[in-house]
Amino acid sequence: MKVILQKAEVDKMKIFVAKKEHERWLWHAIDHQTGTILAYVLGQRTDQMFLKLKTMLKPFGISEFYTDNWGSYKRHLSDEQRTVSKYKMQKIExxxxxxxxxxxxxxxxxxxxxxxxxxxxLVIGLYINKYEFHRNII
Structure with missing residues (x-):
């Protein structure tokens, strides 16, 4: 069953493993209306991670993405799909x-x-699965 959503907010959050030199990024998308996390990916700040997230969002049929001005969004979303606006990204922030x-x-x-x-x-994934997706892990 394909779920159709109108708008989603997409952003990345910098996190660290062990020390500042070991950066990781949490890329995630939320429904603009409800604030529910739709999908997430953990990895580097690269186009490949955004493309992985974008692939996970395809079943939702999102027509408009609210993003910041990061280059990955410019390269992989058309101008009709993407709106750059910090005001419209308040829920994801x-x-x-x-x-x-x-x-x-x-x-x-x-x-x-x-x-x-x-x-x-694993820790981040367990939290998101339990409290955002309402899945009983254990």
């Missing part, structure tokens, strides 16, 4: 703050951090 508050590993300065990327990705 709020989602970033909520994630940073609830998952201490996403804090910039904390004693709770992951030493390796797989564990970092």
């Amino acid at each position: 709020r989602k970033h703050l909520t994630l940073r508050t609830r998952i201490k590993r996403l804090q910039r300065k904390t004693i709770c951090f992951s030493k390796i990327s797989p564990m970092h990705d």
